[in-house]
Every structure is written in structure tokens, then in C-alpha cells.
Amino acid sequence: MEKGSISPRTDVFPAGLRVLVVDDDPTWLKILEKMLIKCNYEVTTCCLAREALEILRERKDGFDIVISDVNMPDMDGFKLLEHVGLEMDLPVIMMSVDGETSRVMKAFNMERVIIFSSLKKIHEVKEIESQEGNEDTLKMRNGLFEFDSCYLLTGGDLSLSKKRKDMENQEHDDHDFNDHISAKKARVVWSVDLHQKFVKAVNQIGFDKVGPKKILDLMNVPWLTRENVASHLQKYRMYLSRLQKQNEPKNSFCAIKQQDFISKDPSTSFGFQGSITMHQNSAASCSFGYSGNNILIQDVSPRIHEDLNGIGSILSVTEPRKTSSDEIADPQKANHSSRMGLTHSFGSLGQDVNYTSFGSTIPQQISWGGKIPKVQFMEQPKEEQEPYPYTNQPLPASEHHLHADQLQSAAFSISGTSIAERPSEIKQLCTEYRNDHVRNVCQTECTIDLFYAQPNTDIVNTQAFGATFTRLPSIKSQSFDQNFLCNLEPHQKNFVKRSGSTSVSSEEQQQLCSLQDYGYFENVEHNNREILNGSEPITELPSHMYDGLRFNIDYLREIMEYPIMDQRLFIA
DNA sequence: TCTCGTATCT
DNA sequence: AAGATACGAG
Numbered sequence: 001m002e003k004g005s006i007s008p009r010t011d012v013f014p015a016g017l018r019v020l021v022v023d024d025d026p027t028w029l030k031i032l033e034k035m036l037i038k039c040n041y042e043v044t045t046c047c048l049a050r051e052a053l054e055i056l057r058e059r060k061d062g063f064d065i066v067i068s069d070v071n072m073p074d075m076d077g078f079k080l081l082e083h084v085g086l087e088m089d090l091p092v093i094m095m096s097v098d099g100e101t102s103r104v105m106k107a108f109n110m111e112r113v114i115i116f117s118s119l120k121k122i123h124e125v126k127e128i129e130s131q132e133g134n135e136d137t138l139k140m141r142n143g144l145f146e147f148d149s150c151y152l153l154t155g156g157d158l159s160l161s162k163k164r165k166d167m168e169n170q171e172h173d174d175h176d177f178n179d180h181i182s183a184k185k186a187r188v189v190w191s192v193d194l195h196q197k198f199v200k201a202v203n204q205i206g207f208d209k210v211g212p213k214k215i216l217d218l219m220n221v222p223w224l225t226r227e228n229v230a231s232h233l234q235k236y237r238m239y240l241s242r243l244q245k246q247n248e249p250k251n252s253f254c255a256i257k258q259q260d261f262i263s264k265d266p267s268t269s270f271g272f273q274g275s276i277t278m279h280q281n282s283a284a285s286c287s288f289g290y291s292g293n294n295i296l297i298q299d300v301s302p303r304i305h306e307d308l309n310g311i312g313s314i315l316s317v318t319e320p321r322k323t324s325s326d327e328i329a330d331p332q333k334a335n336h337s338s339r340m341g342l343t344h345s346f347g348s349l350g351q352d353v354n355y356t357s358f359g360s361t362i363p364q365q366i367s368w369g370g371k372i373p374k375v376q377f378m379e380q381p382k383e384e385q386e387p388y389p390y391t392n393q394p395l396p397a398s399e400h401h402l403h404a405d406q407l408q409s410a411a412f413s414i415s416g417t418s419i420a421e422r423p424s425e426i427k428q429l430c431t432e433y434r435n436d437h438v439r440n441v442c443q444t445e446c447t448i449d450l451f452y453a454q455p456n457t458d459i460v461n462t463q464a465f466g467a468t469f470t471r472l473p474s475i476k477s478q479s480f481d482q483n484f485l486c487n488l489e490p491h492q493k494n495f496v497k498r499s500g501s502t503s504v505s506s507e508e509q510q511q512l513c514s515l516q517d518y519g520y521f522e523n524v525e526h527n528n529r530e531i532l533n534g535s536e537p538i539t540e541l542p543s544h545m546y547d548g549l550r551f552n553i554d555y556l557r558e559i560m561e562y563p564i565m566d567q568r569l570f571i572a
Numbered sequence: 573t574c575t576c577g578t579a580t581c582t
Numbered sequence: 583a584a585g586a587t588a589c590g591a592g
């Protein structure tokens with residue numbers, strides 16, 4: 001194509017795209033071919049998936065994209081998709097005539113290109129196009145192929161096409177076309193699943209030896225590029241170092257305090273070497289440190305400082321999951337000053353990594369890999385006149401002290417903000433903790449209270465694990481921020497503290513019901529005392545993942561979007 | 573040449 | 583903010 005071509009079509013991506021169309025229905029094949037040719041694509045067609053594979057193998061780098069029917073007699077379209085992904089790494093558009101939701105979801109799972117379209121609709125589009133005649137039917141915007149009213153999602157890497165083009169046509173070719181492709185390259189969306197793979201790979205490799213290439217190899221995601229991983233890794237590292245910076249000043253403080261209170265061992269001041277430190281997130285709150293066999297309780301606020309016995313009242317402890325998948329925390333949530341809760345600031349624990357080995361092998365002041373799971377306390381109420389009940393009115397010491405020497409030397413992680421979003425995980429953690437530690441500990445003096453706080457009421461409330469820690473009052477968290485507490489009547493505060501239960505709004509009940517209906521929660525009692533027993537633990541989520549997938553109404557909406565998508569995308 | 577880390581861009 | 587891209591260094 002010449003630069004500055006007169007034809008408007010040739011100037012618009014993806015004119016000139018080399019398309020291989022595979023469909024066993026010759027009629028539709030013809031329709032598609034004509035349509036695509038009309039759009040100035042270089043079209044090759046074939047009726048069989050095997051034939052398509054042969055063509056693709058023969059003419060490597062000969063195509064930019066494959067459009068394939070889902071249903072074909074000789075080979076499942078998804079099988080073809082797999083082959084194409086593995087061998088050619090080409091983007092693939094899958095077509096489904098009947099809009100089989102489950103099958104298309106399969107493509108989603110395959111994390112390649114996706115597509116939903118009905119040929120009938122395409123045909124309609126064709127007709128419309130023939131009437132209008134001045135629009136490109138196939139556009140690509142923000143990773144979304146839009147086949148007019150049919151929507152095609154792509155996870156493919158069109159830049160590969162660009163690279164090939166660059167190599168093939170370095171001197172003479174149409175740079176505009178290439179620019180179109182590169183400029184429109186679909187972004188990789190680091191889904192939960194993908195990120196989990198990423199973190200697993202990171203942990204498997206080891207933090208000190210990790211590199212994009214190694215991660216990429218371990219992840220085994222065909223379409224993913226090293227650059228994708230590198231970019232993600234960079235963000236991941238930045239995220240972790242942000243956390244470290246956040247915690248450093250507190251760490252210093254904590255170290256001093258620890259010496260004051262308990263620890264005389266500087267090596268444990270930061271919670272390394274098989275211990276953890278609980279960090280406050282706000283200068284107005286208290287922090288805790290667990291060092292060796294000691295739980296260090298740090299109180300930055302004079303109020304709490306005066307009475308160490310009361311500090312443990314909002315201490316939450318869970319056990320590191322040796323067999324669990326990995327997790328990372330959410331620094332942004334830690335920054336939410338309106339929240340009050342615990343934040344697990346870092347915990348990239350892979351199947352092969354546990355806290356102890358991780359913490360013990362990594363020096364304190366190093367890069368991102370040096371962080372160990374930490375615990376942060378979110379902000380506490382600042383107003384003295386309306387102090388946070390748990391600090392101001394500590395429960396009896398026997399119920400609220402986590403005595404270090406009664407704990408095993410294993411490190412603990414604390415999940416905080418994410419508790420709200422990972423109820424099942426928390427339950428698991430609690431169960432593990434209970435099984436391995438709590439029984440012994442609680443027989444003497446220990447209270448493990450789990451709660452979270454969210455400023456927004458649209459969060460599905462989690463709860464204390466009263467059933468698990470039977471000796472403890474279940475501290476429940478419903479919008480456990482300052483406002484919430486301040487707005488409570490005195491008896492309500494007491495109620496919260498003692499019973500761990502508050503009334504639940506009808507809206508919240510609805511949410512709970514809805515979530516239960518979706519199978520995300522089991523045994524959710526509307527008095528909110530029961531434990532959310534979710535599906536697979538949602539772990540390893542960076543902030544944006546949490547934002548998108550937390551168990552709140554947004555998540556619910558997200559879940560419910562699929563049928564909506566179906567309706568929109570599977571137009572039969 | 574490949575890979576990585578970092579800076580910068582979108 | 584998240585992901586892509588550019589670029590220098592090893």
C-alpha cells in the first residue's frame with residue numbers, strides 16, 4: 001500500500017491484514033471471504049482445520065490473523081486455536097454460529113483471542129455495510145475487535161505481525177500500516193489467573209534469580225512475550241518496593257520500640273529471620289511485631305502505649321500457608337486512610353516458599369525480594385473523644401494478648417484489607433492457624449480476632465471467626481472505620497465488641513444472598529457472624545486485581561456481566 | 573545477540 | 583495506573 005493512498009479503506013487498520021479463514025461451511029466461507037476482501041484484507045480460505053494448519057505451517061509468517069469456526073468436522077476449533085497459538089503465535093478469531101456460551105468461555109480460559117460473533121450477524125453487517133459503503137467493518141479499538149455489532153476480543157499479539165512485516169518489507173513497505181498495527185496492539189491484561197501463574201513462577205525461580213525470561217518459560221503461556229512479563233515484573237517490583245518504603249519509617253520506630261519492650265536482638269527488629277513485624281500503616285495507630293518467639297506489640301499512639309494489655313485487642317494473626325498459592329498485598333488499600341484493618345502488605349508465598357525460608361534468606365534492606373510478609377495496621381480513629389473501642393476499651397487481657405512465648409516460632413502472616421476480599425482464604429488461614437497453633441495458645445492467653453473494615457457499605461462483610469475461636473468474642477467488622485464506629489450508639493459499639501454482630505442492612509442481605517446464589521459463599525448467615533466460605537481463594541492479586549475482584553457489589557456485577565455479554569455478543 | 577533493568581510513553 | 587516500548591548495559 002502506498003502512503004497517502006486515496007482510498008480511505010487502505011488507510012484504516014487493518015486493511016491489508018493477511019487473514020486465513022477456516023470454516024467448514026463453504027457458503028459462509030465465501031461470504032466471509034468476500035466481506036474481508038472488500039475490506040482490503042488479504043484473504044486465504046480453507047474448509048478444514050487440518051488444512052489450515054498445513055497452510056499455516058507451509059507459509060509461516062504468511063498470515064497475520066486466523067479466523068476460525070468453532071465447529072469443524074476434522075478438528076475442534078479450539079484445538080486449532082491451540083496449535084496456532086503454540087506454533088505460530090498468531091491471533092485467532094473464533095466464530096460461533098450458535099453462540100455456545102460455555103464453548104466460548106473455553107476460549108477465554110485459553111487466554112487467546114476470543115471472539116463472539118455469529119455468522120448471521122456478520123452477514124447482517126455485510127448488508128449494512130453494502131448500504132453504507134463507507135465504513136470499515138472491522139476495526140480494532142483498545143484490544144477489542146469490533147465487527148460492527150459483533151464484538152471480538154483479542155489477546156493476540158499483533159506486534160508479531162508488525163515485526164514480521166518489518167523484516168519482510170523494511171525498505172519498501174507501508175509504514176502506515178505497520179504503525180496502525182503497532183499502535184493498536186492489544187494490551188495484555190494480567191488477569192487473576194495470569195498473575196497467579198506469574199507469582200508462582202517468581203516464587204519457583206526464587207526472588208534473587210528471577211528474570212522475565214525465566215518467568216515466561218515457567219508460566220508457559222504461549223502468547224505471552226518476554227516484554228509482557230518484563231513489564232509486569234517491573235510493576236510488581238515497584239509495587240513491592242513501594243511497600244517497603246511505606247514500612248521503612250515505621251520499621252525504624254518499631255525497632256526502637258521493640259528494644260524498649262521486648263526484643264534485644266537487633267536481627268529481629270524488622271521481622272526477618274523467621275519472624276514478622278507488624279507495621280502500622282498510620283502514625284496514629286499501633287503496630288505489632290513478632291520476633292522469634294515474641295510478638296512485639298508496638299503502640300505509637302500514647303493512648304494505647306500506656307496500656308499494652310489493650311493493644312492486642314485488634315490483633316489478627318493467621319498462619320502462613322505453606323501449601324497455598326501465593327499472594328501479594330495491596331498497598332493502595334493500605335493507603336486508604338478511612339479503612340481500619342489489617343493489611344498483609346506482602347506475602348509472595350509460593351508452593352515452594354514459606355515465610356521462614358523466605359525471610360531467613362533475604363537480607364533486610366534489599367530490593368523488592370527482601371520483603372517479607374508484614375502486617376500493617378490501618379488507621380485508627382484519630383479523635384480522642386471517640387476512641388476506637390478496641391483500644392479504648394480493651395477486652396480482658398486474657399482474651400486479647402497474643403503471648404509470644406506461647407506461640408510457636410513459626411512466622412505469621414496477617415491478612416488485612418484483603419480479608420474482606422478473600423474470605424475463603426482467610427477462613428482457610430484461620431483454620432490452619434487454629435489447627436496448628438490456636439488451640440494451644442488459646443488455652444492460655446490468646447485472642448485471635450479477625451476482622452476487617454471497609455469504608456463502603458457495598459462490601460460483603462466478613463466477620464470474626466467466632467466459631468473457630470470459641471473462646472473469643474467474634475469481632476465483626478462492618479464498615480469498621482471511624483465513621484462507622486462513631487456513628488454507632490454506645491450499646492451498638494458494645495454489641496459490636498461483644499457479639500461481633502450488628503444488624504445487616506437489607507441491601508447487604510441482598511448482596512449476601514446474591515453471592516450465595518452465585519456459589520461464592522456458603523454458610524453465610526445474615527447476622528454476619530458466620531464465615532464466608534468462598535470458592536477458590538483469590539490470592540496474589542495486585543491492587544487493581546483486588547479492585548476488580550473483591551467480594552463486593554462490583555464483583556457481583558462483574559460476575560453477572562457474563563450473561564449480559566452473552567446476550568450482546570451471541571446474537572443469533 | 574540475548575536478556576535484563578530502568579526510564580519513559582501511552 | 584497498568585502495560586508497552588525504548589534503550590543502554592552486561
